[in-house]
Amino acid sequence: MTENTAPEMTREAWLRRAVDVFRPRFVEVGMPLPEKLHVSVGFGFGTKAESKNILGQCWAGRASDDGVNHLFISPEVAETSKVLAVLLHELIHAADDCVSGHKDKFADVATKFGFEGSLLTLNPSETLAAEMVALAETLGDYPHGALSAATRMRTGEPEPEVPAADPGVPAAPRGRISSGPATQTTRMLRLSCKAEGCTCEGYAVRTSAKWIAKGLPYCPAGTQMTEG
Structure with a gap:
């Protein structure tokens, strides 16, 4: 006979x-949540989203084939009370079906709940922050390990040093840390021809600072290009 054990709590079950x-x-507050919501962990979607610190995101029901709001909590966030504050923020969007953006009904409800300052960012008041800490103790720890490598890639922080392995212990694998596109290690700078009346009509290229240091190139019409 085997002993019955409770199934491990998933992140999604915890969020629900x-x-x-x-x-x-x-x-x-008179703005009830939809009965059904998709709540999960994932990166925010948007222009150059990989370089922005998007803590959470809500999609309107009309954006989904099943008509249900999709809410995502960034995998970079792991602190339980902060996750709860992010979730509450995104739930306000879901209750409004994203109609108001961060204004009007959204702003009214967010203020009532205790968010303050700019509502474009996560600014819980001291009272709301304390409530999230208390709720975190009730719900238990958020079962998630922060995807810290993504934070380092976004902020440009170096990889942490890996201590030497003990004799007989295999070294930790090195190299690629995701199956996505490789990180661009060299910043490409834009050069263009700004000469008034030049027949190249604003010819532009991109190159690295290494080659710019050796000399600025010329456009097809023979005018030296400049950054920008």
């Missing part, structure tokens, strides 16, 4: 529990 805890708050 948190959503259920938040539901009464939305009823109290």
Whole structure:
């Protein structure tokens, strides 16, 4: 006979529990949450999203084939109370179906819940932050390890040094850390021809600072190019 053990709590199951805890708050302010929501972990989508610190994102129901809002919490976030604050922010968008952006109904409800300052970023008041800490103790730790490598790639921080392995212990694997596109290690600078009346009509190229240091190139019409 084997001993019965409780199944491991997934991130998504934990987030759904948190959503259920938040539901009464939305009823109290007269903007109830949709009965069905997709809540998961994932990166924000948008222009150059890989270089932005997007903590969470909500998609309107009309954006999905099943008509259900999709909410994502960034895999870079792991602190339980912060995850709850991000989730609450995104749930306000879901309750409004993203109609108001960060203004009007969204701003009204966010302020009632205790967010302050710029609503484009996560700014919980001291009271709301304390509530999230208390709720975190009730729900238990968020079962997630922060994807810290993504943060380092976004901010340009160096990889941490790996201590030498003990004799007989295989060294940690090195190299690529994701299956996505390779990180661009050289910043390409834009050069263009700004000479008024030049027949090249604003010819532009990109190159690295290494080659710019050796000399600025010329456009097809023979005019020296400049940065920008």
